[in-house]
Amino acid sequence: MAWTDGAARAALAAVFKAAVASADPRVVLARHLPDPPAEGRVVVVGAGKSAAVMAAAVEAAWPAVPLSGLVVTRYGHGHPTRRIAVLEAAHPVPDAAGAAGARRLLEAVSGLTPRDLVLFLVSGGGSALTTLPAEGLTLDDLMAVNRALLASGATIHEMNCIRRHLSAFSGGRLALAAAPARVVTLAISDVPGDDPAAIASGPTVPDATTFEQARALVAHYRMSLPDAVTAHLAKAAEETPKPGDPRLGTIDYRFIATPRLALEAAAAEARSLGLAPLILGDALEGEARELGKVLAGMALSARAHGHPLPAPCLLLSGGETTVTIGPEGHGRGGRNGESLLGCAVALAGAPGIWALMGDTDGIDGSEDNAGAICAPETLARARAAGMDPRAVLGRHDSYTLFQALGDLLVTGPTLTNVNDLRAVLVT
The missing domain is CATH 3.40.50.10180 (Glycerate kinase, MOFRL-like N-terminal domain)
Incomplete structure (x- = not known):
């Protein structure tokens, strides 16, 4: 399959939707x-x-x-x-x-x-x-x-x-x-x-x-x-x-x-799309931007060396990261936007890699988006719009960058919450 930008984005959106649907109380509560x-x-x-x-x-x-x-x-x-x-x-x-x-x-x-x-x-x-x-x-x-x-x-x-x-x-x-x-x-x-x-x-x-x-x-x-x-x-x-x-x-x-069940639903959706999924864990924690950097490194390894698994693949993880406010102050954006921008900066425009990171409740922090999507062209597009991605990351302003690019993930309140879902697509 030729993974166009549109196909990659659609696949990531479908995976996120499957994870959220698996935690809908209207479907799963009665049996318990x-x-x-x-x-x-x-x-x-x-x-x-x-x-x-x-x-x-x-x-x-x-x-x-x-x-x-x-x-x-x-x-x-x-x-x-x-x-x-x-x-x-x-x-x-x-x-x-x-x-x-x-x-x-x-x-x-x-x-x-x-x-x-x-x-x-x-x-x-x-x-x-x-x-x-x-x-x-x-x-x-x-x-x-x-x-x-x-x-x-x-x-x-x-x-x-x-x-x-x-x-x-x-x-x-x-x-x-x-x-x-x-x-x-x-x-x-x-x-x-x-x-x-x-x-x-x-x-x-x-x-x-x-x-x-x-x-x-x-x-x-x-x-x-x-x-x-x-x-x-x-x-x-x-x-x-x-x-x-x-x-x-x-x-x-x-x-x-639970987050694990949501990740398993996301993995099942990935397989239906012809992707090999790998669940890295449902409890990944740490500084948001640093986790984004780690996920970028794994994606680059998968594309170049076939490890931890060969492309086309989807790296899935859950858990709640943290954002420590630095001296530069606080712009707009939650932990998923920050983690995603950290990932994009570390990928440095590498071809064939897309990522979606979002909160399954539909609200990333206190903003109106669940998260965002990044693509190989994200950094170049941001610079063309007059933004320095590293500086934006330094002042915790990921929402502003992804909003300007039209790459926010906006779902509205999903009425469930099994923590964050991070999906990195390697083609």
Whole structure:
């Protein structure tokens, strides 16, 4: 097959679409539902970018089961429901609506009995959407913490360790509020390794991390936090529930979609297009631009030497990278745009290599794009438009470059989220 620019772009778009479709709650959720209780209440609560469409999927699967509840999702990510209320709040920087939503979720599961079932629907973004300050802290305090975390370079696991120790909701506290009811969690994972404690900071699972670890992370990343937050971490008055805590009962945690399953769906689509796929991993982390450089090196090796596999091939990976803001300041763009531009710069216009990198939730950071696509001509086109790609990368302004070239990947909210998908096509 002659891989024209149009054919390469279409193939990458089809692979991304297949990955997203594999995580659609309307397709995959029903098979993971528990049996409804013979007697007792069913209370459905949830948090995350997919919470509303997950709630709608529960309603569709249980049309005759009496149920009630509410979920909190990101602004613009709502979906029609009839029996489960949907609240919208801010992400990634939390707001008062999210704090109010978290309080209502705790209230919804309070006062239940062992005969009752709590169904918790969780997906990426749940931490910010249910930011409820611990006693003595304010929402402004936690908003300042969230901004510091996003700019720190910390991994998602490290961020959530700190968040759990400043929260009245996460780190197992929702499960404590629901006791002694049975709690079943249905999760769409967006974190490397599918750690339940990291997805939305683990509201229904025990927390193995400690205040001491949270303080060490703050020191390591040299975060400047409000005095009240520093004092709260130092006081360490109320630890999160730990593994084995009898108040949490038996943990029933079910994954309905994961980054690995999305990568396998992408690989299947690649094979249907005549490409040999290689899944490099679903938990690749690190500095976004540096990972882009590594992926470029692998693509160049595949084209020149047939390693790690011969062309035509597709290198697939998932996981969440980080962007550490440098002294040049911050332009526009998320981690996928930055990783892609880092890859393009390292490829230096090498022929026969295209790449797509995007967030499966449809939003790269806080912009309106899921990610972007680069081609062999990307750098030359950028320079012809008066942009220096290396300088753009230095000031974290990838969105501006790919927007000017018409190469943004714009899907709108997909209503699911299995983290980032990176696909590098070598012909």
